[in-house]
Amino acid sequence: MSEGELVIPVPQEWASRAKMNAAAYEAAVQRVEADPEGYWTELAQRLDWIKFPTKIKDVSFNREDFHIRWYEDGILNVSVNCLDRHLAERGDQTAIIWESDDPHIHTFMTYRELHAEVCRMANVLKAKGVKKGDRVTIYLPMIPQAAVAMLACARIGAVHSVVFGGFSPDSLAGRIQDCDSKIVITADEGLRGGRVVPLKANVDEALKECPGVTDVIVVRRTKAEVNMVPGRDAYYGDLKQGVSDQCDPEPMNAEDPLFILYTSGSTGKPKGVLHTTGGYLVWASWTHEVVFDYRPGEVFWCTADIGWVTGHSYVVYGPLANAATTVIFEGVPNYPTNSRFWEVVDTHKVEIFYTAPTAIRALMRDGDEPVKKTSRKSIRLLGTVGEPINPEAWLWYYKVVGEERCPIVDTWWQTETGACLISPLPGCTPLKPGSATRPLPGVKCQLVDADGKVLDGATSGNLCLTDSWPGQMRTVYGDHERFISTYFTTYPGKYFTGDGARRDADGYYWITGRVDDVINVSGHRLGTAEIESALVGHEAVAEAAVVGFPHDIKGQGIYAFVTLKADVAPSDILQADLKGWVRREIGPFAAPEAVQFAAGLPKTRSGKIMRRILRKIAENDTSNLGDTSTLADPAVVDDLVQNRVG
Numbered sequence: 033m034s035e036g037e038l039v040i041p042v043p044q045e046w047a048s049r050a051k052m053n054a055a056a057y058e059a060a061v062q063r064v065e066a067d068p069e070g071y072w073t074e075l076a077q078r079l080d081w082i083k084f085p086t087k088i089k090d091v092s093f094n095r096e097d098f099h100i101r102w103y104e105d106g107i108l109n110v111s112v113n114c115l116d117r118h119l120a121e122r123g124d125q126t127a128i129i130w131e132s133d134d135p136h137i138h139t140f141m142t143y144r145e146l147h148a149e150v151c152r153m154a155n156v157l158k159a160k161g162v163k164k165g166d167r168v169t170i171y172l173p174m175i176p177q178a179a180v181a182m183l184a185c186a187r188i189g190a191v192h193s194v195v196f197g198g199f200s201p202d203s204l205a206g207r208i209q210d211c212d213s214k215i216v217i218t219a220d221e222g223l224r225g226g227r228v229v230p231l232k233a234n235v236d237e238a239l240k241e242c243p244g245v246t247d248v249i250v251v252r253r254t255k256a257e258v259n260m261v262p263g264r265d266a267y268y269g270d271l272k273q274g275v276s277d278q279c280d281p282e283p284m285n286a287e288d289p290l291f292i293l294y295t296s297g298s299t300g301k302p303k304g305v306l307h308t309t310g311g312y313l314v315w316a317s318w319t320h321e322v323v324f325d326y327r328p329g330e331v332f333w334c335t336a337d338i339g340w341v342t343g344h345s346y347v348v349y350g351p352l353a354n355a356a357t358t359v360i361f362e363g364v365p366n367y368p369t370n371s372r373f374w375e376v377v378d379t380h381k382v383e384i385f386y387t388a389p390t391a392i393r394a395l396m397r398d399g400d401e402p403v404k405k406t407s408r409k410s411i412r413l414l415g416t417v418g419e420p421i422n423p424e425a426w427l428w429y430y431k432v433v434g435e436e437r438c439p440i441v442d443t444w445w446q447t448e449t450g451a452c453l454i455s456p457l458p459g460c461t462p463l464k465p466g467s468a469t470r471p472l473p474g475v476k477c478q479l480v481d482a483d484g485k486v487l488d489g490a491t492s493g494n495l496c497l498t499d500s501w502p503g504q505m506r507t508v509y510g511d512h513e514r515f516i517s518t519y520f521t522t523y524p525g526k527y528f529t530g531d532g533a534r535r536d537a538d539g540y541y542w543i544t545g546r547v548d549d550v551i552n553v554s555g556h557r558l559g560t561a562e563i564e565s566a567l568v569g570h571e572a573v574a575e576a577a578v579v580g581f582p583h584d585i586k587g588q589g590i591y592a593f594v595t596l597k598a599d600v601a602p603s604d605i606l607q608a609d610l611k612g613w614v615r616r617e618i619g620p621f622a623a624p625e626a627v628q629f630a631a632g633l634p635k636t637r638s639g640k641i642m643r644r645i646l647r648k649i650a651e652n653d654t655s656n657l658g659d660t661s662t663l664a665d666p667a668v669v670d671d672l673v674q675n676r677v678g
């Protein structure tokens with residue numbers, strides 16, 4: 033450890049309790065080197081297989097013979113692993129605690145009840161003609177039926193595509209069209225922070241552009257009157273009347289698709305990240321166990337929405353595969369008060385709490401009192417995910433929320449990676465505030481420079497993974513070539529994460545953030561291209577360039593440079609209108625913080641926008657804009673600097 037650096041040692045209690053202590057970590061790291069087949073075979077034994085795999089790993093990251101296969105002759109069903117196998121011993125244990133937006137309303141569902149409900153929903157889907165391999169779009173709020181719908185798809189071999197309830201009708205339509213789903217499961221309305229989210233109305237709007245959708249299943253959440261299209265729409269409550277609570281699970285090959293989840297990249301439309309059955313569940317459940325040192329029956333709360341991968345892996349699949357009691361929280365951290373998180377922790381005796389740095393920073397701003405007035409004594413472990421956490425926020429989380437009792441696991445991963453790849457292990461890893469620390473056993477990280485030269489030792493570079501892990505995405509739905517070209521061609525033969533990182537002398541990784549044109553706003557991932565494409569869709573806009581800039585709470589904010597069509601005059605009204613436009617086109621979380629009207633954008637002579645310069649202007653770091661001599665018209669920069677907004 034370098035001198036003067038803050039390092040928090042592993043508490044004795046964790047060193048002796050944790051299954052993955054320092055010795056076990058070292059042993060696993062060595063074993064996976066010496067005997068990868070044996071190591072990965074053992075990992076698969078944590079699941080119940082109909083047929084245990086004999087072919088364990090078959091991977092090539094080289095374009096000529098590119099393929100990724102894990103456990104390829106294994107047969108299993110994910111819902112059986114998350115439900116049926118727990119029934120004998122834990123049928124009466126609470127599987128899901130649902131904490132509604134209203135702090136007075138919460139419900140509990142046992143494993144037996146969840147199993148029955150999943151089977152009913154599976155039978156309803158079957159009755160609608162859904163078969164193995166069909167795509168089902170799920171657009172639901174954070175209610176138990178969201179998990180039920182995912183598991184029901186898994187039970188019958190349908191491929192779910194969950195779309196976050198904060199996405200606009202247009203974004204929803206694009207996702208439905210891309211995977212060609214014929215069925216949408218939604219709710220009348222959602223409720224978040226006391227505000228209504230018009231989910232069914234959004235679906236109606238989206239479906240104007242999705243003629244292929246034959247059925248909409250509507251879960252009643254608020255019981256509001258909503259438009260129901262005869263022949264297309266039906267209430268789930270009606271459909272499930274008299275339906276059997278038994279449903280034979282579909283035997284699935286390990287490499288059959290489990291779900292698609294759309295995520296943003298630096299170019300083009302969002303990509304349908306496809307995860308398969310066996311490897312994904314092995315990785316989600318194993319990481320859930322070792323990263324959180326999870327024991328069956330403990331109350332685990334991941335605050336992420338199931339519309340993001342964090343919700344898939346750590347609200348639903350990982351915890352339920354491990355017989356957890358998982359909390360599904362419908363609300364927001366500051367409603368009705370900014371003590372809400374900690375009150376929920378106290379109400380349900382939450383032992384492990386996992387959230388995003390943006391939430392921590394927002395709560396930190398409100399001071400210690402809203403935290404300190406709650407007990408929180410049930411919490412043993414804290415986690416963060418989704419974006420870099422600044423040491424100040426880390427320390428506040430550690431000292432004020434965790435009272436210096438609870439280790440913090442800062443978990444680095446991506447939609448593409450399925451589950452955690454770099455993270456401390458509570459019984460093993462001394463912590464450094466702001467570092468995701470070390471790769472999990474079997475995860476092969478490498479830092480390279482812009483030319484792909486491998487960098488050794490303490491250094492900074494672009495983060496690559498040189499070998500596969502079971503939870504890796506397998507393809508971009510419908511566009512395998514895009515999968516290969518996006519992730520495996522920048523540095524041939526390696527998976528490029530899109531992140532930059534520093535590695536210190538102890539081999540700890542410090543993720544510095546995206547090095548591509550992806551922006552992370554409050555842990556929500558957005559492509560600059562997507563926002564630009566929304567902006568140029570507005571009748572007043574000729575051209576747009578979007579960059580991220582550092583934001584105290586959100587991590588990054590969105591800054592848009594817009595040139596208007598010749599006959600349009602800039603105005604404050606238009607500025608507000610454009611922000612609202614992006615909100616409606618993509619979703620509220622995508623609204624730009626700043627819109628600057630520009631006479632022209634800085635371009636090279638070949639017409640490429642120089643985002644480096646725009647980033648500097650957005651950051652208000654205009655003293656050193658670097659070399660502008662290659663610009664077609666260097667004068668535009670002065671104009672941009674002078675008219676900077678905010």
Ligand code: WT7
Pocket residue numbers: 295340341342416417418419420421442443444445446447448468529530531543544545546552555556557
């Ligand atoms: C991007 C992936 C991980 C699931 C939720 C987000 C950033 C994620 C961390 C972390 C620093 C992080 C990266 C990554 N990120 N976790 N612990 N420290 N950065 O999944 O939407 O696919 O976003 O989130 O930039 O590439 P995602």
